[in-house]
Amino acid sequence: MVGGAFAPLARQKGGICPFSIVAAAGTFVPFSATVRRSIRCFVAPASVPVSFVGQACPTKCYNGDSMRATVQRVSQASVTVEGQITGEIGQGLLVYVGVGSDDDATDVQYLVEKIANLRIFVDDQGKMNRSVTDVAGGVLVISAFALQADARKGRRPSFDAAARPELANTLYEQLCDELAAAGLAVARGVFRAHMDVASINAGPITILLDSKRMF
Numbered sequence: 001m002v003g004g005a006f007a008p009l010a011r012q013k014g015g016i017c018p019f020s021i022v023a024a025a026g027t028f029v030p031f032s033a034t035v036r037r038s039i040r041c042f043v044a045p046a047s048v049p050v051s052f053v054g055q056a057c058p059t060k061c062y063n064g065d066s067m068r069a070t071v072q073r074v075s076q077a078s079v080t081v082e083g084q085i086t087g088e089i090g091q092g093l094l095v096y097v098g099v100g101s102d103d104d105a106t107d108v109q110y111l112v113e114k115i116a117n118l119r120i121f122v123d124d125q126g127k128m129n130r131s132v133t134d135v136a137g138g139v140l141v142i143s144a145f146a147l148q149a150d151a152r153k154g155r156r157p158s159f160d161a162a163a164r165p166e167l168a169n170t171l172y173e174q175l176c177d178e179l180a181a182a183g184l185a186v187a188r189g190v191f192r193a194h195m196d197v198a199s200i201n202a203g204p205i206t207i208l209l210d211s212k213r214m215f
Contacts, residue, residue, distance in 0.1 A: 065100025065161040066212035067107035067171070068147040073120050073206075077140045077199035079189045086195075087187030089138030093118075094199045097175060098147025099168040100161050100211075107211035108171055112178045114209050115139065128205075132184065139179055142189040142197060143172045165192060 071093055078088035095115060100107070121130040121137070132139060145168065149157035162168070169191045180186045189195050 065102045065148065065163075066210045066214060067100055067103045067111055068098045068211070069111050069115065069209040070096040070144075070147065071115060071118060071120075071207040071209060072199065072204070073202050074140075075200045075202045077197070079140065079142060079187075080196045080198070081190045081193045086190055087140050089140045089185070089187050091135065091202075092137030092185075093132050093139045094197070094201075095139060095141045096144040096147060097141060097172060098144050099163040099171045100148055101163045101167070103163060103167070103171055103211065105171075105174065108175050108178060110211045111175060111209060112182065116179060116182045116184060118207060120205050120207065133182070138185040138187060140187045140189075140199075141172070141176050141179070142195065143168065143191050 072095075074089070074092060074094045076088070076090050077092070077094040078085050080086065093115065097111070116133050117131045119131050119134075120128050121132065121135045123129040145159060145162040146157075148162035149159055150161060151157040163171070172191060176186050176188055189197070
């Protein structure tokens, strides 16, 4: 480590840490709380082998803004805009999606696979062993930029991590289209509209998904 300082690397997708540690080979350098916050790393151990510097981070620390989703198992759900129901389903999943500023088709594909195949519906033995695909359920997908909120500091959430509307709408529509292409009945909200969402959460079962696998 040079003068006790951390040397920044160019921010990239693909798991490369935005910080590099310069030190003698074979030594360990502790991550300070300040650095952990700056790279938003919630899973890194107290120290990381220097041999990993500049390589794919073995701890999968946060790198870039992820696409997030809240998936709820419901017996029914609907969304209303200006007094008109624009989407509704019976048994299935209510999915809120928040697109991050660094997201692309890879993030969409990750969420599509997870949403279509999460085994959170019960089988004949009463165990959660079936997916929404298995039970021929519907999926109501709602764009919700507030999932990108950062409320760790102060009382007013920051939405800096949220994608610009053009990108967010493109990836939201792509997510819906790919779920439909997977054979699911997909209902949608209205992007950027004020929406009233009603649902009956069956369980309750609510799952959090993150395309960068933060949780």
